[in-house]
Amino acid sequence: MAETPKRPPRERVTKAVKQSQAQAAKEGRVLKMLFLDEQGDPVGEYASSQLPENPFAGQMGSGLQEPPYRLEQLVYLAEMHPVHSAALEQKTMDIVGKGWEWVPRDADHADETYKDELNDWFESLSFDEELDMREVIWATELDIETTGWGLIEIARDPSAIAKRLYHVPAHTVRAHRDGWRLCQIRDSRKVWFRRWGAPLRNGKEVMVDATTGAITVSKKPSNPANDLLVIRRPSRRSDWYGIPGYISSIGWITLALAARDDNLFFFSNRREPRWAIILTNLADDPDLEEDLRRSFQVDLRQPYRNLLIPITGPGTINFQKLTDNRLEGSFEKLSERADKAIMVSHRVPGERIANADVGSLGGNIVPEASRIYKEAVVAPGQELLNNRLNRFIEIEYSKFLGNEPELLPWKLEMDDLDLGTDREELDLAAIAFHSNMITLREARAKIKLEPLMEKKKTPAIGPDGQPLLNPDGTPQMQEDQTLDPNTNDPLSTEDEIESPKNDMLFSELPGVSAGQAGAPGAPGVGTGGLLHNDREGRRDAALAAITKDLKELAEQSRMTQDVLERSAEEDQLARRAERAARAAKT
Numbered sequence: 208m209a210e211t212p213k214r215p216p217r218e219r220v221t222k223a224v225k226q227s228q229a230q231a232a233k234e235g236r237v238l239k240m241l242f243l244d245e246q247g248d249p250v251g252e253y254a255s256s257q258l259p260e261n262p263f264a265g266q267m268g269s270g271l272q273e274p275p276y277r278l279e280q281l282v283y284l285a286e287m288h289p290v291h292s293a294a295l296e297q298k299t300m301d302i303v304g305k306g307w308e309w310v311p312r313d314a315d316h317a318d319e320t321y322k323d324e325l326n327d328w329f330e331s332l333s334f335d336e337e338l339d340m341r342e343v344i345w346a347t348e349l350d351i352e353t354t355g356w357g358l359i360e361i362a363r364d365p366s367a368i369a370k371r372l373y374h375v376p377a378h379t380v381r382a383h384r385d386g387w388r389l390c391q392i393r394d395s396r397k398v399w400f401r402r403w404g405a406p407l408r409n410g411k412e413v414m415v416d417a418t419t420g421a422i423t424v425s426k427k428p429s430n431p432a433n434d435l436l437v438i439r440r441p442s443r444r445s446d447w448y449g450i451p452g453y454i455s456s457i458g459w460i461t462l463a464l465a466a467r468d469d470n471l472f473f474f475s476n477r478r479e480p481r482w483a484i485i486l487t488n489l490a491d492d493p494d495l496e497e498d499l500r501r502s503f504q505v506d507l508r509q510p511y512r513n514l515l516i517p518i519t520g521p522g523t524i525n526f527q528k529l530t531d532n533r534l535e536g537s538f539e540k541l542s543e544r545a546d547k548a549i550m551v552s553h554r555v556p557g558e559r560i561a562n563a564d565v566g567s568l569g570g571n572i573v574p575e576a577s578r579i580y581k582e583a584v585v586a587p588g589q590e591l592l593n594n595r596l597n598r599f600i601e602i603e604y605s606k607f608l609g610n611e612p613e614l615l616p617w618k619l620e621m622d623d624l625d626l627g628t629d630r631e632e633l634d635l636a637a638i639a640f641h642s643n644m645i646t647l648r649e650a651r652a653k654i655k656l657e658p659l660m661e662k663k664k665t666p667a668i669g670p671d672g673q674p675l676l677n678p679d680g681t682p683q684m685q686e687d688q689t690l691d692p693n694t695n696d697p698l699s700t701e702d703e704i705e706s707p708k709n710d711m712l713f714s715e716l717p718g719v720s721a722g723q724a725g726a727p728g729a730p731g732v733g734t735g736g737l738l739h740n741d742r743e744g745r746r747d748a749a750l751a752a753i754t755k756d757l758k759e760l761a762e763q764s765r766m767t768q769d770v771l772e773r774s775a776e777e778d779q780l781a782r783r784a785e786r787a788a789r790a791a792k793t
Contacts, residue, residue, distance in 0.1 A: 269420075271381040271390055274448040278354045278378035281451070285353050288460050290546045291453065293560040294553035299349045301559070301581075302588040304622030306341050312616055322617050328604060329619075332372045343374045347438065348592060350377035355449030356439035358389075361403060361603075363433070369603045375435065382447035388415055388422070389435050403434040403599070438595045456552035463545035466538035485525040554584045581624050589621045641713050648709040659706040 285295055309326060311317035333340040347357035358375040380391045380400075387405030391398050399420040405413050408424050415421070416428035439449030550557055556576040597618050605612045632654050640650035648658050667675040667683040675683040708716060 269390075270383045270385065270388075272384055272445075272447045274355075274381070275442070275444045275450060276454065281354050282378045284457070284460060287464055288549070290463075290549045290560065291456075291460055291553075294453070294550060294555045295349065295352045297555060297559050298352050298553065298584065298588070299345060301585045301624050302592065302621060303341070303345050303348050304624065307344075307619050307621050309617045310620050312614070312618060316616065318616065325600075325604060325615065325617055328607060329600065332369060334371075340372070343372055344592070344596075346374040348588075350374075351438060351440060351449070351588075351592075352451060354378055355442065355451045356437060359436040359438075360400070361434040361436060368607055372436075380435070383420075384447075385422075386447070387413060388420060389437075390420060399432050400435040401432045403436040436595070436599055438592065440591070452554065453549065453552040456549045459545045459548040459552075463542055463549075466541050466545070469538065483527040485527060487523045487525065554580065556580050585624050589623075593618070593620055643712045643714055646710050646712055647716075651709075658709045660703040661706045663704050 285292055309322045311322075330340055333343050343359065347359055350357040354377045356377055358377055358380055360373040360375050361369050362371040362373065364370050375391065379393055380389050382389050387402040389400045389402060391400065399415055399417050401413065401415040407413065411424045414423045414428055415432040416423070417430045417432035420432075421428065440451065442448060442450045444450060550560075558577070559580065600619060601615055602612045604615065636645075636650045636653040639645045639653075640647065645653075651658060664684040667685045669675045677683055713719060
């Protein structure tokens, strides 16, 4: 067995360092000061940011595929930079929203009872006091944004009916090359899963052993593996893993962290020399160098203190500044560039993560940026999540009912990202309604109001017990009333029915005549009485107003000119009279 070489003593290492520094000084090169520990190793120069040992090391030979990027490193990186972390969280919250809603595939044949039963079943899959289905979906979507894929475990009863759903951390799982097996390793423990929706082999269902990962078709394994519902982003580099969209900004994230760490080093140990001390003609004092070194070992709580050096004789001490750069909070512009590059890679507007930006001439670019973000980032993410969950619901709920998989009358959709204000929504609904584009019911639904209700009415009965009639012969209607059996006084009931106005257009409402604002043939108006549809009319009105103003200005100019001319004539006459008076006196 070869003998391990001994570490060189500290004196030899220090001597070698001094010799290299002396040689560098002769060649005009500048070297950083190295601090050595008791063994002669340099310390304080770099900070380690390594991760724990990869639990999958040595396991990839069993058919597991290595992801394009270390998933553990991506998770670690998501906790380091504030802009990167905020963008991941914000995108997840915008995509998942406040939950989901059930939308009928055919509004004319929507059964509310069926929807309630479907929702109760879906909620029951994660019936837990500490974790509900919304948290499972939220955690899965956060994994998709962070690592490129998200995983949900499906636990079944002996009848193969899905009973519970659990989130599985994506960075703890690796995919097998066959495409339908996945393996999770934690703390030297290993468990295998079967991918949900795995293809059939020879027309039979593929089963996986949770302990060994062995595949069986005919015989059920002793420890059947649970299914994993895999939701991943499309990837150009891997058939098994997805790639998150921010990958292109990893270099910027690393650069921003390096700039941050440089400032942390500055404030923690102030290791960068800023002054050179030059001693000239000093008497040989062996304690002077040690006194200077001790004086410059500044306490962190007193970074700036006065330095007194008592010397005698003709000697001098010169202090030469090595840099004029401001070191406190340096790399400010670099950090700003890195933040913008990170937000670009996420395609998240700064306003979504409290990093507002101002448009040209101080304009507000928030509505445009938010609309692009919603259509290009949030909507595709919701579509991916909706499709995978709906496919799962269609198959598993049919099994729960004992039916063959079929298209359900209701589908799940994540809550839509609402970027509009209440005033904007009210204006849009009012404009569409006044323009006869939607009915009153649809307009009220746009601003989240229920249909218009009114008291239930019944035919009015006269004292003789006969119905009262209008002049045109139609029965008179009155609000539905009942009589108090004790006093025989009428009592109004609380029964209400939908008003027939709900299904009317604006021009069909009672009292709206042709030519009235908002009626057919008249310009549509919104709140505030502004014309929205008559562009030519607005342009002509604006030109007429400008022409009128110009005419008034021209008239005022002429009147001013006349006043000036009259004033000049009067002044000239006054001077002539004054000269005539002086001549008469002479």
